[in-house]
Amino acid sequence: MKLTRTQIRHLRGLCHALDPVVMVADKGLSDxxxxxxxxxxxxxxxIKVKLRGERDQRQAWADDLVATTGAAAVQQIGQVLCLYRRHPENPRIQLPR
Structure with a gap:
């Protein structure tokens, strides 16, 4: 999924108010x-995903999540990754052009 800079900026603003809904820890990316x-x-x-691990491991998990889910990585700061994937039938977030 390819997002423009304006869309990424908009989504980053929306991410600030979110809490992490999934946490990846020592057992890694299980099914x-x-x-x-x-x-x-x-x-x-x-969504926000909390990645609890070393820097290289966090980056590998983030890359894997983006590749397998088809989502776009909006932002990654430290242990927190924001992912966006538009709902195919009923989108909730209106992106700027």
């Missing part, structure tokens, strides 16, 4: 964690 991320993206479109 259950992936399923929770998919469910959260379907429900909310824009």
């Amino acid at each position: 259950n964690v992936r399923a929770e991320v998919e469910l959260a993206l379907d429900s909310h479109e824009l």
Whole structure:
């Protein structure tokens, strides 16, 4: 999913008020964690994921989540990753052009 700079800026502003809905910890990206991320993206479109690990491990998890879910990484600061995936039938967030 490709987003423009204006769209990313808009989504980053919306991310500030969100709390992490999924946490990836020492057991890594299990099937259950992936399923929770998919469910959260379907429900909310824009989510925060808490990645608890070393820097290289966090980046690998973030890249894997983006690749497997088809979501766009809006922002990653430290241990928090914001993901956005538009709902195909009923989008909730209106993106600027």
